[in-house]
Amino acid sequence: MAAKPDLAAKSDRDIVALARAGEEPAYRELIRRYERPIFSLLYRMVRDRELAEDLAQETFVKALNAIESYRPEFKFSSWIFKIANNAAIDHLRRRELDTLSLEGSPHAETPDAIEATALQIGARQESPLDAVEARELGGQIEVAIARLRPEYRSCILLRHVEGRAYEEIAEILGLPLGTVKTYIHRARNELRQALAHLRE
Amino acid sequence: MTGDSTQLHLTSDDVDAWLAGVAAPELQRHVDQCSACLELVQAEQALAAQLGTLPLYTPKVDFANRVMASVYIPDPFAIRSLQAARRRLLGSRKAIAIAATLALVLLGSMSASAAWTLANRDTLIAAGNWLAGQAAGWAWLGLRSAALNLIEQPWFAGFRSLVETPGRLAIASAALSLMYVSGILALRRLLAVPPRRVAHANR
Numbered sequence: 001m002a003a004k005p006d007l008a009a010k011s012d013r014d015i016v017a018l019a020r021a022g023e024e025p026a027y028r029e030l031i032r033r034y035e036r037p038i039f040s041l042l043y044r045m046v047r048d049r050e051l052a053e054d055l056a057q058e059t060f061v062k063a064l065n066a067i068e069s070y071r072p073e074f075k076f077s078s079w080i081f082k083i084a085n086n087a088a089i090d091h092l093r094r095r096e097l098d099t100l101s102l103e104g105s106p107h108a109e110t111p112d113a114i115e116a117t118a119l120q121i122g123a124r125q126e127s128p129l130d131a132v133e134a135r136e137l138g139g140q141i142e143v144a145i146a147r148l149r150p151e152y153r154s155c156i157l158l159r160h161v162e163g164r165a166y167e168e169i170a171e172i173l174g175l176p177l178g179t180v181k182t183y184i185h186r187a188r189n190e191l192r193q194a195l196a197h198l199r200e
Numbered sequence: 201m202t203g204d205s206t207q208l209h210l211t212s213d214d215v216d217a218w219l220a221g222v223a224a225p226e227l228q229r230h231v232d233q234c235s236a237c238l239e240l241v242q243a244e245q246a247l248a249a250q251l252g253t254l255p256l257y258t259p260k261v262d263f264a265n266r267v268m269a270s271v272y273i274p275d276p277f278a279i280r281s282l283q284a285a286r287r288r289l290l291g292s293r294k295a296i297a298i299a300a301t302l303a304l305v306l307l308g309s310m311s312a313s314a315a316w317t318l319a320n321r322d323t324l325i326a327a328g329n330w331l332a333g334q335a336a337g338w339a340w341l342g343l344r345s346a347a348l349n350l351i352e353q354p355w356f357a358g359f360r361s362l363v364e365t366p367g368r369l370a371i372a373s374a375a376l377s378l379m380y381v382s383g384i385l386a387l388r389r390l391l392a393v394p395p396r397r398v399a400h401a402n403r
Contacts, residue, residue, distance in 0.1 A: 040256045161252070
């Protein structure tokens with residue numbers, strides 16, 4: 001029997017080719033690679049854990065069911081981030097949910113639901129002192145990001161959290177390159193102003 | 201940044217270049233002399249560093265299974281069979297040439313057929329009418345043959361005498377209906393499900 005190919009070592013393009021050939025492990029590998037980045041982007045966009053999970057699931061189902069129509073000359077990551085961003089923006093437009101909700105979803109009614117939907121900050125810290133400091137810093141910056149306009153938020157998250165190039169962000173968001181640069185600079189200005197008191 | 205490097209401050213693109221570590225030497229000289237730009241690049245660097253350390257969040261453990269439950273995966277065997285058939289059919293130049301010739305012949309004959317049909321509609325209508333007339337003649341002939349055959353049967357005279365008058369016809373119909381109903385009742389009895397307990401079954 002042939003050895004099972006090491007999917008983790010393969011490129012996205014190879015994994016997509018295997019998925020198109022009907023290999024279920026390739027589908028699972030794509031989910032494994034992108035579930036955290038996609039979920040994080042959506043969570044920071046909609047600020048509601050349950051909703052972010054639903055949107056992430058919708059994103060993956062849409063992308064994987066349309067894998068035949070994916071064009072390999074583009075990056076798979078750009079494609080799936082584009083689907084995720086569209087899902088988030090569509091939702092925000094529908095709900096007009098632009099208010100800050102770090103304390104939990106505005107739709108949560110019970111204490112458990114509020115806790116479940118609250119943005120969890122400083123989750124990967126080590127020492128208690130570091131955790132306190134990171135919670136403070138992370139908390140402030142999460143609040144500042146949450147207060148940005150949705151289009152600024154997408155841009156700044158893709159640029160500085162995901163580390164995407166300006167050109168790729170333009171492709172993901174379907175915006176001109178100049179607009180993306182303007183959004184990112186404005187977002188950084190707003191974030192600097194919001195966090196200025198921390199530097200003093 | 202253009203012009204006198206001591207008078208103009210950094211642009212957004214200059215800040216990007218600074219953050220990417222590809223700032224030109226004149227930018228460095230300007231930042232060394234301009235406290236406002238020094239403060240700006242320091243703040244931008246601090247912000248970029250903070251943003252870069254934001255954690256990635258993880259969905260619930262069964263996330264992948266929930267996604268996979270809604271994903272349609274094509275059958276690998278069917279795909280491989282299709283690919284193999286495609287390779288067989290289009291695997292060589294000769295095969296491609298044969299396939300192209302067949303496609304051309306098929307398309308050509310279909311086009312010629314459509315063109316001839318459009319040009320000879322009267323002929324087609326006349327042929328259709330002739331065929332319909334022939335079919336009706338054959339159907340009538342068949343019916344007449346069947347009726348003659350029936351009349352010549354030895355039992356036909358007796359059967360005819362049974363239904364010769366309306367009274368006899370009514371009696372014959374009633375007798376047939378009675379036989380039909382009796383048959384249905386007998387069938388129902390035969391096909392009825394037996395009760396769970398059958399008397400004397402354990403003797």
